[in-house]
Amino acid sequence: MAGATGYIGSAVAERLAEQGHEVVALVRPKAGETRAVPGAAEVRYGDLADPASLAGAAADVDVVVHATAPSGDEAVELAAIDALLAGGAKLVYTSGIWLLGAGTSDEDSAPDPIPLVRFRVAVERRVLGAGGVVVRPGIVYGRGGGIPALLVAKAAEHGRGRYVSAAGQEPAWPTVHVDDLADLYVAVVERGEPGAVFHAVGEEAVPLGAVAEAAAEAAGVTGGGVEAWPVGEASRDLGAAFAEALALRQTVSAARTRKELGWTPSRPGLVADLAGGSY
Numbered sequence: 001m002a003g004a005t006g007y008i009g010s011a012v013a014e015r016l017a018e019q020g021h022e023v024v025a026l027v028r029p030k031a032g033e034t035r036a037v038p039g040a041a042e043v044r045y046g047d048l049a050d051p052a053s054l055a056g057a058a059a060d061v062d063v064v065v066h067a068t069a070p071s072g073d074e075a076v077e078l079a080a081i082d083a084l085l086a087g088g089a090k091l092v093y094t095s096g097i098w099l100l101g102a103g104t105s106d107e108d109s110a111p112d113p114i115p116l117v118r119f120r121v122a123v124e125r126r127v128l129g130a131g132g133v134v135v136r137p138g139i140v141y142g143r144g145g146g147i148p149a150l151l152v153a154k155a156a157e158h159g160r161g162r163y164v165s166a167a168g169q170e171p172a173w174p175t176v177h178v179d180d181l182a183d184l185y186v187a188v189v190e191r192g193e194p195g196a197v198f199h200a201v202g203e204e205a206v207p208l209g210a211v212a213e214a215a216a217e218a219a220g221v222t223g224g225g226v227e228a229w230p231v232g233e234a235s236r237d238l239g240a241a242f243a244e245a246l247a248l249r250q251t252v253s254a255a256r257t258r259k260e261l262g263w264t265p266s267r268p269g270l271v272a273d274l275a276g277g278s279y
């Protein structure tokens, strides 16, 4: 499991261990530090930006789950994928729904990536071509983490809820609770068919006005309402590529994923989770 110390990876490693899988965590070395990973039976060291450090990292495992923060550089990402594939294990690669661009999509839609994740088109192709599996999570929330935590922080900073908006449009996010996502990875590890693309989406399109309002409540700022944050202005704070991603209006179906894997997301939705005190 690469990325086992991250937001997604730690939930996945824990759930795999709970379900009786032996988890080997692949983590970056930190000088003078032994890194413990909850749920992992073994910790190996390697850096995905340094393929030579990955020699043997994926040896003697049946499945490699890849859920690391990306470099954004296609060549670096492909070299890491090749190094992980060299051990002969099934590779489960964590991509994302931003690869699909704005509008309505399902598992069969052609990629139409925003610039931030353009590198992932080639990476997905390499993984699928090698008999691996691709998981595209929506915006992940729950346990007080992920991108929604940023909305809570921005609401606290500005005294009212705000969402990034392009051309005055209200964005909509496909979302998934981190614990439903962990369940999906277990299903993919156990029975995901080689060459398959799965969408980890619990709610297909959550309007951001309601999310920003709930984020303001979670931040303890009420009565200020919600404001659209123009993407140009947000870019100066968040970077243009990330601001563009947050302004996307998407509807993403996971109907085929649910059917093929028997996956039924059951945790509260994003707005309910924010209102319920998780943040």
Ligand SMILES: NC(=O)c1ccc[n+]([C@@H]2O[C@H](COP(=O)([O-])OP(=O)(O)OC[C@H]3O[C@@H](n4cnc5c(N)ncnc54)[C@H](OP(=O)(O)O)[C@@H]3O)[C@@H](O)[C@H]2O)c1
Pocket: 002, 003, 004, 005, 006, 007, 008, 009, 026, 027, 028, 046, 047, 048, 049, 067, 068, 069, 070, 094, 095, 096, 097, 136, 137, 138, 139, 140, 141, 146, 147
């Ligand atoms: N969060 C979301 O809403 C979301 C949605 C869709 C897709 N995704 C994708 O899911 C993946 C994981 O996201 P996340 O939110 O869980 O990220 P995260 O919390 O930032 O975790 C990133 C993980 O990657 C590891 N890592 C970073 N660079 C590495 C390298 N060069 N070599 C080895 N490990 C490295 C980190 O390890 P250290 O402990 O060493 O830093 C950490 O375990 C990303 O590819 C992201 O694009 C996320």
